Amino acid sequence: MSNRTPITVARGDGIGPEIMDATLRILDEAGAALDIEEIKIGKDVYESGVPSGIPDSAWESLRRTKILLKGPITTPQGGGYKSLNVTMRKALGLYANVRPCISYAPYVETKHPNMDLVIVRENEEDLYGGIEYRQSQDVMACLKIITRPGTERIVRYAFEYARANGRRKVTCMTKDNIMKLTDGLFHKVFEEIGAEYPDIEQNHMIIDIGTAKIAAAPHLFDVIVTPNLYGDIISDVAAEITGSVGLGGSSNIGMQCSMFEAIHGSAPDIAGKGIANPSGLLLGSVMMLVHIGQGDVAAKVHNAWLRTLEDGIHTGEIFRPGLSREKVGTEGFCKAVIERLGQMPQKLRAANYDGVPAGGMKLPPLKPRKVEEKVRVGVDISLTWDDTPDALAAKVLPCVTENLELKMISNRGVKVWPNGQPDTACADNWRLRFMSKSGGNVRTSEILSLMERMNKADMNFTKSVMLHTFDGKPGFTAAQGE
Numbered sequence: 140m141s142n143r144t145p146i147t148v149a150r151g152d153g154i155g156p157e158i159m160d161a162t163l164r165i166l167d168e169a170g171a172a173l174d175i176e177e178i179k180i181g182k183d184v185y186e187s188g189v190p191s192g193i194p195d196s197a198w199e200s201l202r203r204t205k206i207l208l209k210g211p212i213t214t215p216q217g218g219g220y221k222s223l224n225v226t227m228r229k230a231l232g233l234y235a236n237v238r239p240c241i242s243y244a245p246y247v248e249t250k251h252p253n254m255d256l257v258i259v260r261e262n263e264e265d266l267y268g269g270i271e272y273r274q275s276q277d278v279m280a281c282l283k284i285i286t287r288p289g290t291e292r293i294v295r296y297a298f299e300y301a302r303a304n305g306r307r308k309v310t311c312m313t314k315d316n317i318m319k320l321t322d323g324l325f326h327k328v329f330e331e332i333g334a335e336y337p338d339i340e341q342n343h344m345i346i347d348i349g350t351a352k353i354a355a356a357p358h359l360f361d362v363i364v365t366p367n368l369y370g371d372i373i374s375d376v377a378a379e380i381t382g383s384v385g386l387g388g389s390s391n392i393g394m395q396c397s398m399f400e401a402i403h404g405s406a407p408d409i410a411g412k413g414i415a416n417p418s419g420l421l422l423g424s425v426m427m428l429v430h431i432g433q434g435d436v437a438a439k440v441h442n443a444w445l446r447t448l449e450d451g452i453h454t455g456e457i458f459r460p461g462l463s464r465e466k467v468g469t470e471g472f473c474k475a476v477i478e479r480l481g482q483m484p485q486k487l488r489a490a491n492y493d494g495v496p497a498g499g500m501k502l503p504p505l506k507p508r509k510v511e512e513k514v515r516v517g518v519d520i521s522l523t524w525d526d527t528p529d530a531l532a533a534k535v536l537p538c539v540t541e542n543l544e545l546k547m548i549s550n551r552g553v554k555v556w557p558n559g560q561p562d563t564a565c566a567d568n569w570r571l572r573f574m575s576k577s578g579g580n581v582r583t584s585e586i587l588s589l590m591e592r593m594n595k596a597d598m599n600f601t602k603s604v605m606l607h608t609f610d611g612k613p614g615f616t617a618a619q620g621e
């Protein structure tokens with residue numbers, strides 16, 4: 140039986156085939172033990188009439204090998220095509236996106252010579268569920284979902300990653316001063332899980348100041364863990380300020396499958412010219428080798444690559460006269476790395492993957508969940524209305540049943556009744572909060588009877604959400620100004 144690891148390779152499009160070719164040649168020369176299955180995904184597949192961009196045969200290969208090395212893919216504009224990257228992340232359960240952002244001063248020009256951080260981005264939840272509604276003529280809404288298991292997994296991954304890679308600090312970034320339940324949960328779970336890693340320094344920052352600090356003083360950070368949308372944004376900010384988007388690799392890790400790629404796109408402006416830098420994909424492939432237990436080959440490739448940078452052999456987009464020695468294309472760069480296999484960098488920190496477990500981080504099972512007492516204490520009913528809040532209250536109050544009270548009306552999250560501010564700008568979708576008078580359980584029949592009466596009064600419903608307490612604590616937020 141072969142001791143080679145089966146992997147699936149997708150060359151992608153644009154510069155994808157060129158940089159994949161260079162990457163695979165370097166891996167081969169370095170002695171990587173791989174059995175490669177090639178699949179076609181992306182542009183050609185979209186154009187052949189498969190709207191997902193990935194044919195069934197490709198899924199079969201992925202299920203078999205569980206490892207994908209992927210070249211960049213052009214997402215066709217318009218035409219209802221789904222983003223293949225999002226589809227793959229979701230379908231394969233790739234919950235963690237890991238992006239090292241490192242500067243290579245003085246060999247690559249950057250304002251931040253001491254930058255060496257890793258962003259661990261939650262990859263499946265948050266606003267990326269794509270659950271959006273048009274609630275009325277004027278109002279669109281998108282649902283943000285943060286779950287305890289999803290957060291536990293990503294936070295645990297970040298701490299385990301830090302430990303295995305000799306990193307000393309994990310910073311969590313959220314906006315929990317505004318989103319107290321969703322981002323609040325992320326922050327709380329970070330503190331709970333963090334308590335199990337006393338050897339690792341940890342702190343929390345609000346995402347806005349955190350992003351500003353990454354841009355101004357990236358040396359303050361080591362590992363950053365954050366929900367999906369913030370992670371998406373800060374990983375581009377961080378990659379950009381290392382000096383080149385062409386240099387970053389990334390991994391997308393799931394419980395079963397994992398995908399490794401460059402952070403940049405298919406660069407159609409330079410495709411076919413033989414000048415693309417293969418470094419991003421090569422560093423993605425280094426992460427893959429570490430993941431499949433070939434850490435020695437990974438270090439060999441990574442160190443030869445660092446040495447090539449140090450020797451001033453640079454592709455066009457990082458070439459600087461005076462700083463660089465020789466301008467090369469994809470082919471020339473590939474040859475230079477191969478010539479240096481077995482050499483170590485002289486100044487840059489050498490890569491060493493001895494401490495990283497093969498097969499990826501083995502996460503412990505999720506913490507047992509404490510079952511909390513859930514009591515339904517009210518309901519938020521949203522509806523369309525084109526008059527004032529006082530007129531709306533006057534129309535609804537006679538419909539309110541005995542055990543419920545109309546507690547408040549809000550518009551765009553701001554309380555507008557009772558005692559609203561006349562200057563609050565209102566759209567045509569309103570939220571009415573009905574609460575149990577006693578604070579006790581509200582029966583479904585009471586809510587249905589309330590809605591029945593409101594329906595008879597010609598109320599134009601758009602949404603209803605049950606309100607619960609959990610062990611007495613509200614599972615909903617107050618309106619702004621309430």
Ligand code: NAD
Nearest residue numbers: 211212213214385402403404405406407408409415416456
């Ligand atoms: P891009 O990353 O492809 O290119 C941005 C700029 O960086 C271009 O000027 C390009 O020439 C340069 N560049 C990128 N990689 C380089 C490399 N390896 N060597 C030298 N220069 C490089 O971003 P874009 O132009 O916004 O996107 C192009 C296409 O790629 C779009 O269809 C987009 O959807 C797709 N995309 C795919 C992925 C992916 O597959 N993971 C990621 C991002 C964008």
